[in-house]
Structure formats: C-alpha cells, structure tokens
Amino acid sequence: MTEISESLCRKGYRLTPQREAVLKILLENPNQHLAAEDIYAMVRKSHPEIGMATVYRTLELLSKEKIINQLSLDEGNCRYELESQARYHQLVCLKCGKITEFNDQLLAEMEERLAAENKFQIVGYLLKFYGYCGQCASAEG
The missing domain is CATH 3.30.1490.190 (Ferric-uptake regulator, C-terminal dimerisarion domain)
Structure with missing residues (x-):
C-alpha cells in the first residue's frame, strides 16, 4: 500500500480513505477479477458512506495510472485486478x-x-x- 501511495503522490494524487479502501479490497482478493459492484459491496462494509460513483472514479483513476488492470467484457461489463509483473x-x-x-x-x-x-x-x-x-x-x- 505504501508503494501505491507514493506512486500516486508523485503523480499529484492523494491516497484518500476511499481510494485506500478500494485498494485494500483488491489487495485482499488477488486473482478474483472483481466487478465494480462487487468492490462497492465489500467496501461498504467498512465505509458505509462511500458511494458507487466514488468507487467508479477510483477504479478509473487506478486504471489510468496503471495500478490496476481493467478487463472489458461484453455489454460494458468490466472486471478489475491489481497490476502485476507476473x-x-x-x-x-x-x-x-x-x-x-x-x-x-x-x-x-x-x-x-x-x-x-x-x-x-x-x-x-x-x-x-x-x-x-x-x-x-x-x-x-
């Protein structure tokens, strides 16, 4: 998490509690290829105030910055996973x-x-x- 936080800071972004919560879900579920809705449901358990739009914006930012991979499926369905050198x-x-x-x-x-x-x-x-x-x-x- 520290490495990701430093990477975001170097690019002018902060690791907000919401972004950290989304990242934590992805880190805790490696190789799960989660949909945004799945991530939202998991994040809400610890951050009930978070909105779906915040999850989408966070996933978009993390994908743009190559921290996560976005896998686009049919009819606009996407799944997300952490970027890896594997x-x-x-x-x-x-x-x-x-x-x-x-x-x-x-x-x-x-x-x-x-x-x-x-x-x-x-x-x-x-x-x-x-x-x-x-x-x-x-x-x-």
Whole structure:
C-alpha cells in the first residue's frame, strides 16, 4: 500500500480513505477479477458512506495510472485486478465473465526466445484469449 501511495503522490494524487479502501479490497482478493459492484459491496462494509460513483472514479483513476488492470467484457461489463509483473495466461468468457488462468510451458519457452532474439528483458506479461466457456457455449447451442 505504501508503494501505491507514493506512486500516486508523485503523480499529484492523494491516497484518500476511499481510494485506500478500494485498494485494500483488491489487495485482499488477488486473482478474483472483481466487478465494480462487487468492490462497492465489500467496501461498504467498512465505509458505509462511500458511494458507487466514488468507487467508479477510483477504479478509473487506478486504471489510468496503471495500478490496476481493467478487463472489458461484453455489454460494458468490466472486471478489475491489481497490476502485476507476473506472467498471466487467461481464458476470458465474454458472456459470463469467468476468467480461467492457466500455465503453459510453450509460452515460457516463447518468452525466453523473444527475450533473447530481441535483447529484451521481459518483466511480465498478460496473455488473454477471449471466447465462451463450456457452460455458456452449451447454452447458446
């Protein structure tokens, strides 16, 4: 939290109690890919005075400043997660929003090759495949 606070301060922002509450929810729920409504419901438990508009503004700011990732799904639905230098491989269902993470040795080998061929130090990446999970695909026929 201190690192995030310092990053915001360097960019001219304050870590308000509301922003801190939203960040705390994201930190306490790693890899959960939360919707704004989920974050709002969780934050209200400790900050009942917070409004949905404040949560949206906070998420927009944190996304703009690359502190969190915003994953846009169909019909304007978004999910949020903390920015990370980890290697993520995800399958994202465009209908229900389910996100499945997977590991693949082939991608690790590709990362090594790309780094060597381009004399580039890779510190992280996010690879997402968009489509429909088995349940949603079956429901569509």
